[in-house]
Amino acid sequence: MPPVGGKEEVEEIECAKATAPDGGYGWIVAICTFMCNAATFGNVTSFGVFLSFYRQNDYFPGTSDIQYAFVGGAIVAIALVISPLSNYLGNRFGFRLPMIVGVLLYTGSQIAAAFARTFWELLLSQGIAMGLGVGLIFIPLLPILSQWFNKRRAIALGLATGGSGGGSLVFSIVTRASIENLGLRWAFIVNAVVCLVVLIPSVLLIRDRSHVLGGKHNMEPLELRWLWHRGYVWVWIWAFFSLMGYVFAVWTIPTFAVSGLGLTQTQGANLQAILAAGQMVGRPGIGLVADRMGRINTAAVFTFVAGLSCLVVWMLSRSYGVLIFFAIIQGMTGGTFWSACGPVTAEVVGVKDMGSAMAILWIICVIPNLVAEPIGIELINYSGQVLGKQGADAYLIGVGFTGGCFVVGALALLGTKRFVQGNWKIWERT
Template identity: 50%
Template sequence: MSRTHPPSEESKERDVETEATSSENTTAPQPQISSDQAVQPTKTENIENGAPATPEEDVIPEGGYGWVVVGCIAALNATTWGINTTYGVYSSYYLANNYFDGGSPLNYAWVGGLSVATCLLCGPLANAMSRWLGFRVTMMFGVAGIVLGQCMAGICRTFGEFLFCQGILFGLGLGLTLVPSQPLLAHWFKKRLALAQGLGTAGSGLGGLILSNTTRLAIDHINVKWALIINGLISLVCMVPAVLLIKGRHKAVGARQAPFELKWIVHPGFVWVWLWAAFTMMAYFIALYSLASFATSGLHLTQTNGAALQSLLAAGQMIGRPLWGYFLDTGGRINLTIVCYIICGISTLAIWLPSKSFGVLIFYAIIQGMTGGTIWSVAAPLTARVVGIKDLGSALSIFWLILVIPALVGQPIAIALLNYSQNNLGRKNAEAYYISIGLCGGMAIFATGLLYGAKRWIQGSWKVFEKT
């Protein structure tokens, strides 16, 4: 049987080619690109990046289920960083009552720094476990560490036991929970990423605001043991549903989970981001852990006043993080981060340093809460702005790893300067804190200059007011 259709089709193709050639020679129009051809480069690029070829799957939703993810991350932050904020309440009580043998201001400062340093040190481990086991299983291990760390800290009898439970086990739980969750909002938001990240991290302020007061009440009306155990159980109840409901779009965005890529340390744009973060992190922990101590030891206010300042600082975080997120999305992420930390540094030097009353400290606590902890909400948006969404997880892994030492030594340095002021310079009360407070404000301002290097790398010029 002869085949008639192929010749007919070939004839049609020749006719079309002849017609197209004739039309091209007579009218010489601009080449028209079909919709399929227009998206072809995007398809090729997506395939090379390891993402699905269908372009619709690569469109960032800018919401949808992403708002559920925002709620989950807010709940996680409330019962991780929010509870970590209460350490200022605990340490103030430990010092006032000589709770653990071998405890001293410097030793307790190491515990607070160690928990955060351990958390940040988990970056490569958390990424590797996420690749092998999935991010939810990894986060469940983190939940176990957080709950056990707090509950076991409640039954500790020696400072060494407490150091392990509160500093290492709790910190390990923080890292395995928070590192895998950090890049997830970038899977759901692009234009409103900083706002979404700000709303999610505002949970730490809400948790700190509530738990600082409930922890103080539990210590006063029950005891420290049960305050720690109760907070551990609160973490369990809030975190398990959040981890089960949280979702990512790793395949759709072509996300990579490389646990240890040292190239990000010398990346010409990213190097300025992590240098900024290193100094900012030290300033943040000095303010977070020293403000209540300054109130009680420097100005001789009550423990209740110290806990109230911790609560107000947390309230400032709850308000400031989504607010700065909105500003970052509208005015430029790097530009507004620089403005934020200029305000943070100046307020530290102009308000906290000369403060002599509880009312002034209230004002400073709110400003510090609104600005000082912004690093936690802008880390992912800033990193995405420099390296892109695809490499966000890998770059953040190195970002957190670099911040281990700054987080660990920030508060101990402040305590060492406090001891030097008291023992060598003979300063007492509020004056003994002046060097530490000056260091805190100075590092926040200095860090903004470093971040300007990233701005210059992105925009290719030194223009100050260009949106970046």
């Protein structure tokens, strides 16, 4: 890896690598991070169940499909856009205080959403406030876990990010059952209670190793230099396009099942759960492969496979069985970014600068998370209203767009590989 700073900086990075225990209490931190991801992004990923219910039942009269889509996009976009604030608070007060504030805000926002009566109340509660809570919880996690691992970093981060799949599996089933048996209000309340019970002990058990990196949390609020860094620019291009594909795929599968294939709401929720089960297997698996094949190599290959699954399998899906097959493949590969962004960033910039580099990455990721689903819905509406396509055929342009985004993201990582290796040898372990 080319030096990213002066001699002192390189020495600090090497010191951190040398002293990383690669296990021990680090596995407790990994498990706690798994649980945090399950209760935050696992819950957020199940927004597809809410979206399908809102659209099918016109729950907030006068609200368009685009507006509903922006609620889900706002959750992740707000969570990422506050990364500089989260980093600043982590430096100023330690990582735990902002995380606890985030837990309270996150669970409170779901209680508030339970009593929403208009679209704007829903946007403020389930969208903006929930996103603020997720951001304060999630942003410190990747740098902290990376402090505990070097050779096993990718598998540890893969295990931890697999929590979003586990959480999505649980919350997809629980949310659908709660809506059907208790109503939308109680679905929010049940989810909030579950999140609170999971998050509080997890946050309290997490420890960092900031003394290794100079005695502080070592996160700069924002450093713009990563926008034009010769190696990192390709990382954020990969992030942008792969997330455009990922967001649309994850949140559209239940709607495609119901509106495109005429399946039931329960079958749509089941597909979301199957996709989540794929994430549980795929994300740790990606980490395991990454530690053997190279982290950049693995990220590029699995992102490319996610694109092919859209262009070859999803585009031809006309039955529940084929859609299940797609959900499994997409679940295992579509979220490659979330498993690999930390290890890939560490490969390019080093552990010491990981927090500041990823702060830029999170800001860039705001755009695809915010607009991917609305763009996809507009493409579906164009196919239906202008081209006269019906059922599954109305989704073809959107599915093609999704697959294309994954492929472009995978190809962008070749630039990162070239920077780290210093050559264009594609099969070199990087």
